[in-house]
Amino acid sequence: MLRCSHAAAFRMQFKSSTALRAPLSSPWVGVPQRLLAIAPRLGTVHSIATDNMGATSRGYSTHPDFAQEVAQDDDASIKPIMVQTRRPFPRKGLDEDPLLRVAMNKAPISAKVVEMELTWLRDKVVMVQRVDRLLKQDNITLAAEIVREATKDKMDTTVAWNRILDYCLMKDNAKAAFKFWNDMKKRGRQPNEWAYTIMLSGLSKSNQAGINPVRTARTIYRSMQAPSSRFRPSTIHTNAMLNVCAKHGDMDTLWEIAGDLPEEGPLSPDDITYTIILNAIRSSIQRDIRVFQLDEVERAYHRRLEGVTEAKRIWTDVLYRWKKGTLELKNEMVSAMAGVLWEGNGDRHLYEVLQLINQTTGIPVLAQEPSPDLPMVSRRSFSRLKSPAEDPTEDVPFVDEQGKPFTGVEQVTHEKLDMAEEKEEKFDNIFDPVVSPDAVPYTDSNNYNSLFSPRYIPIGNRELTVILDTALMMTSATYIGKNYWQHLTRENTGYQIDPDDRSCVRYLRILRVGRSSRVTVEVFKGQIVPEGKAEGKAFHIALSTCRRDRKNPNVLKNANELLKLMDQALVMPDHRAMLGYLDLIQILQDNPQYLVSLNGLEGIQRRSTRNLGAVGRELMVDLHIAALDNLRPLVAKLEEAMSEGARGSSSYSRKRDSELGFSIKQVQPGYQVVTVLTRVRMLIDFIVHPDNERLLSKSARQAFLEESKALRKYSKLDAMEKYKGKLVYPTESQVRAYQERIASLTPPPPLESPSASEDADV
Secondary structure (H helix, E strand, C coil): CCCCHHHHHHHHHHHHHHHCCCCCCCCCCCCCHHHHCCHHHHCCCHHHHHCCCCHHHHCCCCCHHHHHHHHHHHCHHHHHHHHHHCCCCCCCCCCCCHHHHHHCCCCCCCHHHHHHHHHCCCCHHHHHHHHHHHHHCCCHHHHHHHHHHHHHCCCCCHHHHHHHHHHHHHCCCHHHHHHHHHHHHHCCCCCCHHHHHHHHHHHHCCCCCCCCHHHHHHHHHHHHCCCCCCCCCCHHHHHHHHHHHHHCCCHHHHHHHHHCCCCCCCCCCCHHHHHHHHHHHHHHHHHHHHHCCCCCHHHHHHHHHHHHHHHHHHHHHHHHHHHHCCCCCCHHHHHHHHHHHHCCCCHHHHHHHHHHHHHHHCCCCCCCCCCCCCCCCCHHHHHHHCCCCCCCCCCCCCECCCCCECCCCCCCCHHHHHHHHHHCCCCCCCCCCCCCCCCCCECCCCCCCCCCCCCCCECCHHHHHHHHHHHHHCCCHHHHHHHHHHHHHHCCCCCCCCCCHHHHHHHHHHHHHCCCHHHHHHHHHHHHCCCCCCCHHHHHHHHHHHHHCCCCCCHHHHHHHHHHHHHHHCCCCCHHHHHHHHHHHHHHHHCHHHHCCCCCCCCCCCCCCCCHHHHHHHHHHHHHHHHHHHHHHHHHHHHHHHHCCCEEHHHCCHHHHHHCCCCHHHCEEHHHHHHHHHHHHHHHHHHCCHHHHHHCCHHHHHHHHHHHHHCHHHHCHHHHHHHCCEEECCCHHHHHHHHHHHHHHCCCCCCCCHHHHHHHHC
8 A cells, every 4th residue: 555644644544433333344334224124124235334434424325215225236125115215316417417317318219210129239239339330320319229129139239338428428427327327237237347347437537516526436446346246347447447536536535545556566556656645746736835825925835845745755654665667657647747746846846757757767967956945935935925925125115014024925934934844754865866877868769778777758748748837937937948958958967858849949038038039040050940840820920029038139139030930930920929919119118228229220321319218219210110120021021811801610620730841839829910010000100200200211101101091991999800810821922931941951862872772663
């Protein structure tokens, strides 16, 4: 069983709570009094006995209907009595749930129709195929009646019943599925192992009101452990049961099930079991933190610490079995443990994620360990405690009556943090290296450490994403992120990773935190665009990086270069990136002091230096002219696509979208394109403003006026309403030009050698 504090606590709790009421061997703990009166006639009800531990304290065996249904399902000898004593099912709501009516056999159908169907369905394979067709047509009434009658005729209908159970759960109707489950057993058809898996897996996804999925799943799972059951729970069923508890947030039942698992053997926890438990711990932390108030910072701190500690206990069990060779480590389990550490209280727990990656993959730790003298809560992660970070350099404008700084929330003092750390269970060496020092990191192509046990897990984009997400939450996000990106994607390490779209987006977000617009351009030019990973979202993040780097004298050059790369890499410019560029121009316009040292305006002739006001006006006009020059190619593409008419989303089939040769994400919403074109016209209107007339030649001013006139139709009141709900697709000529441009960037495949072609001919 799991060596976990919660699992042990629950085992002790059950023994102590039931010992005051009845012996553990008694089968009648928690059984209603009216059943005790007829106990001599009923005999032993084993399924109730399996539910005796904690029945009175937890309350799910004391409910009359529930106890009767459990007894009815598991002991055929008491079926007639249980049916007679059971309250009739309330008819209210049946009309609103036709599937439940069918499950309760209250949807009549012609017996002649069923008899004619069964004439041709004497083979079980043919019958299952017929049931599948009826369920695809949502004719559950006929399908259920066929299976019922076939069961009465002693045919093998186990698979057909499974199809019906799966259908009900796909329709998110766990009530109907459970009714069919009981109906199947009452008709003498016992569920097979796959039926248990279907029910438990389906209940994990159920959101239907009026049914407790965890309680129902626990009943089904415990019925497999009864002596009369033909099947015993396998690891698959245990994982499915744990998944039900995790999805619905019942940690008590989860620890109860996990505590019964053996430490070794075929039924011991596997990597999926640990992954489910770790994910459940993380979800429980998030769920508890959401209900805390703004002034409950200390409670949130302790709740995070408690969850991380429990996950470390689980990881101790994982390491114990990993070292013994009885458990194979998987990437999903490592990511789940990292997710729990993300819920921690600061850079210390985030640094442990990097140690975890080093322990399981061999990737070196490229970050400095947080100093133990500093508070555990860092500035970037302090906001996750629902309290602002303390800044000694910031003036406090309000004080209380004693003259002490006043805030609206409770302060997390260093003394409280130190007391919490003293109470925390120590796991100082839990993330120390385990694999032999002679082993090298694992790759899909070369498993160099195959002779060593335990072995490293494979390294790929999942691990790169985990590292980048961790770096993004740390105080030195940019420094750590750049180090890992260079090491894992650029250096020849033997386990070099080809970053995917998600990894690129993560790295761009790190660069945005550090206001690294120049590095962002280099990443686009060196990796993202040449490798065909450019998408509108990436350019949107890149332009927002430029907006944060507004004080950089080269920010305009960097932004203009990104626009050119977007024109080259995308068939349609992204509206978010263009709006971000226009926001940058607006910010520079509102702060003329940035324009004095701004690079990218050198090619425009200065006409006046009489005073600072005149210089500022000239610089702003020059800025708008430079921005318009870089926006023209993108605006032309949008206008060309808009001229053919924005199409509704229903007029373009998914099949045609896949045949266009570009990502469907590049299709732009019509109303957003209208917004972009309207703002471009506002930019032109600033250039041709009467106050700037002396700064432009007549021919240049006339050209700008014509451009503004051409865009005037998108500024009308009805333009936004006209294109609302429509999508703007590129024209065929734009798609062809894009495909030719991409083909020119892709190197041709190598030619076959003469010897190879001769061998092929032979």
